[in-house]
Amino acid sequence: MHQHTINASIQLIPVSLSKHPYAWVDEAIAVIQSSGIKHEVTAFGTVLEGGYAEVMDVIHQVQEHMLSIGCEEWISQIQIQIRKDGPITGDAKTEKFR
Numbered sequence: 001m002h003q004h005t006i007n008a009s010i011q012l013i014p015v016s017l018s019k020h021p022y023a024w025v026d027e028a029i030a031v032i033q034s035s036g037i038k039h040e041v042t043a044f045g046t047v048l049e050g051g052y053a054e055v056m057d058v059i060h061q062v063q064e065h066m067l068s069i070g071c072e073e074w075i076s077q078i079q080i081q082i083r084k085d086g087p088i089t090g091d092a093k094t095e096k097f098r
Contacts, residue, residue: 013076
């Protein structure tokens with residue numbers, strides 16, 4: 001895969017009654033925050049920005065962390081945008097609305 005900047009979003013939906021869903025989501029966000037990757041937490045998911053391998057590694061880390069802390073079940077909705085000939089940034093996509 002190329003080294004251009006890509007965008008991805010991840011929405012984690014816990015299917016667990018052992019904790020409030022927000023507590024599980026907070027755990028996933030903490031993994032993203034500690035990764036150092038550029039990100040933005042929104043009401044319905046977190047947007048990640050970086051190189052393909054870096055972004056996919058963070059998504060993988062989130063899944064592994066959820067397993068390691070005992071989340072019984074969850075759904076991860078992931079969207080990835082890749083531009084073949086150059087970077088694609090969240091700012092470039094949304095700046096006209098700010």
